Amino acid sequence: MRARFRRVTADAPEYPLELSHTAMRRLVDEAMERIVAHIESLPEQAASDVAGGAELARSIAETEPPETATSTAELLDLVFDRLATKSFNTAGPGFVAYIPGGGLFHAAVADLIADSINRYTTVFAAAPGLTQLEINVVHWFKRMVGFPIEAGGFLTSGGSLANFSALVTARCERLPEDFLEGTLYVSEQIHHSIGKAAALAGFPPRSVRRIGVDERFRIRIDELRRAIEADREDGLEPFLVVGSAGTTNTGAVDDLEELSSVATEHRLWLHVDAAYGGFFVLTERGRRTLRGLSRADSITLDPHKGLFLPYGTGGLLVREGEALKRAHQMRGEYMLPPEQSPDLVDFCDISPELSRDFRGLRVWLPLKMHGLGVFRAALDEKLDLAEWATDQLREIPDIEIVAEPQLSLLAFRLRRDGLGAAELDRLNRDLMDRINSRQRTFLTGTQLDSGFVLRICVLNFRTHRDHMELALEAIRESVEELSHKVDRS
Numbered sequence: 001m002r003a004r005f006r007r008v009t010a011d012a013p014e015y016p017l018e019l020s021h022t023a024m025r026r027l028v029d030e031a032m033e034r035i036v037a038h039i040e041s042l043p044e045q046a047a048s049d050v051a052g053g054a055e056l057a058r059s060i061a062e063t064e065p066p067e068t069a070t071s072t073a074e075l076l077d078l079v080f081d082r083l084a085t086k087s088f089n090t091a092g093p094g095f096v097a098y099i100p101g102g103g104l105f106h107a108a109v110a111d112l113i114a115d116s117i118n119r120y121t122t123v124f125a126a127a128p129g130l131t132q133l134e135i136n137v138v139h140w141f142k143r144m145v146g147f148p149i150e151a152g153g154f155l156t157s158g159g160s161l162a163n164f165s166a167l168v169t170a171r172c173e174r175l176p177e178d179f180l181e182g183t184l185y186v187s188e189q190i191h192h193s194i195g196k197a198a199a200l201a202g203f204p205p206r207s208v209r210r211i212g213v214d215e216r217f218r219i220r221i222d223e224l225r226r227a228i229e230a231d232r233e234d235g236l237e238p239f240l241v242v243g244s245a246g247t248t249n250t251g252a253v254d255d256l257e258e259l260s261s262v263a264t265e266h267r268l269w270l271h272v273d274a275a276y277g278g279f280f281v282l283t284e285r286g287r288r289t290l291r292g293l294s295r296a297d298s299i300t301l302d303p304h305k306g307l308f309l310p311y312g313t314g315g316l317l318v319r320e321g322e323a324l325k326r327a328h329q330m331r332g333e334y335m336l337p338p339e340q341s342p343d344l345v346d347f348c349d350i351s352p353e354l355s356r357d358f359r360g361l362r363v364w365l366p367l368k369m370h371g372l373g374v375f376r377a378a379l380d381e382k383l384d385l386a387e388w389a390t391d392q393l394r395e396i397p398d399i400e401i402v403a404e405p406q407l408s409l410l411a412f413r414l415r416r417d418g419l420g421a422a423e424l425d426r427l428n429r430d431l432m433d434r435i436n437s438r439q440r441t442f443l444t445g446t447q448l449d450s451g452f453v454l455r456i457c458v459l460n461f462r463t464h465r466d467h468m469e470l471a472l473e474a475i476r477e478s479v480e481e482l483s484h485k486v487d488r489s
């Protein structure tokens with residue numbers, strides 16, 4: 001009997017969007033050749049090169065959509081040879097700026113599979129087995145942070161969206177519908193995504209109390225207590241405190257145990273932004289530093305940082321899973337009935353998104369392929385490297401360590417007697433530019449109350465001792481250069 005349907009991949013020139021067997025293989029092979037060459041050359045690529053980037057961008061700006069076809073080779077040449085080369089090399093071993101991660105190649109393969117099969121994993125019934133893989137990933141995260149298995153959680157596009165959903169959930173759980181008397185408490189070192197989340201969740205800036213920090217940049221518990229009490233006396237409704245498990249500025253980890261006690265005493269929701277530091281809980285040292293994390297009501301994690309995944313992979317965990325549903329569930333008459341069994345999750349009911357990519361596979365594949373031990377060892381290596389870099393910096397004349405690494409992030413600056421605050425800031429910006437202009441390493445700075453400081457965040461899975469030695473060499477040379485400059489002046 002003749003088959004009723006043609007194989008989808010048969011050569012069918014009348015349907016060019018359905019690539020043939022040969023065309024699919026050719027496309028992947030062509031791309032893979034470039035990808036492998038690109039990844040293998042990462043250590044030799046400039047740590048950052050965006051000179052002329054705006055001109056480049058304008059030279060390829062297009063307003064008319066393409067009516068004609070362009071060859072794959074030409075398109076890949078453009079992306080790999082002209083565009084990717086003009087960028088911060090965020091995947092390379094020299095990247096110790098902002099918060100790195102690197103981007104595991106396994107995840108790219110998982111995305112290729114996920115996008116090729118293109119199943120719908122936001123509704124359990126539409127792909128039960130595949131959705132379970134993502135549920136498993138969320139279970140693993142709960143285990144890592146010490147949450148009960150009944151806790152809820154989902155993968156997001158990143159920490160900002162996780163913080164947003166956490167704030168909305170806390171608001172729904174702890175405040176009435178008319179919530180403008182609600183106040184929330186953060187340290188002055190909190191990541192700006194929390195302020196943005198508060199604004200998007202409907203809170204005016206006056207609702208966000210910014211609490212001072214101690215000498216290690218951790219929220220001051222005494223000041224926090226006083227602020228909560230004063231607000232209550234004024235008839236306001238304190239409802240949420242947000243702790244940091246690794247700030248972006250200096251890597252500070254708040255005293256999470258104390259925060260949890262304050263939250264319990266004052267009946268506040270405790271959210272911990274562990275986007276940077278959360279996965280260090282896999283290591284023994286990290287677990288000690290992050291003591292109290294398991295007592296939070298909700299936790300933001302960013303696998304595209306501490307699990308080295310490509311950008312676009314965040315996560316939120318909430319101790320009381322049903323709270324996520326109360327904050328996010330909304331249904332249309334065209335949808336399948338919701339899952340009733342508590343172990344089977346419709347991600348659309350506990351998160352802001354309906355259609356989305358199958359993020360779970362991107363986390364699941366590398367973790368399953370290697371097991372946790374490999375990730376734990378990589379994170380331990382980052383802790384060692386940050387300590388090593390700090391010791392090396394201490395040896396450089398006139399370098400002051402402003403923030404010791406509590407995890408894998410440290411801050412430092414150059415001191416000069418007799419310079420005013422503005423001149424000192426200028427000197428340190430100059431130092432940063434000189435270090436980065438060598439293109440072996442790329443680091444960034446930040447503004448603290450005490451002035452502009454440079455930061456090193458070791459979190460790229462490709463950064464090892466040899467690259468840190470190059471970074472330190474660039475720092476020493478640049479400091480040396482600056483000392484000559486000042487001597488001559």
Ligand SMILES: Cc1ncc(COP(=O)(O)O)c(C=O)c1O
Nearest residue numbers: 099158159160191193248275276
């Ligand atoms: C501490 C912290 N929280 C939140 C975020 C926001 O995460 P994302 O960039 O994934 O949205 C970041 C980003 O670096 C961060 O460092």
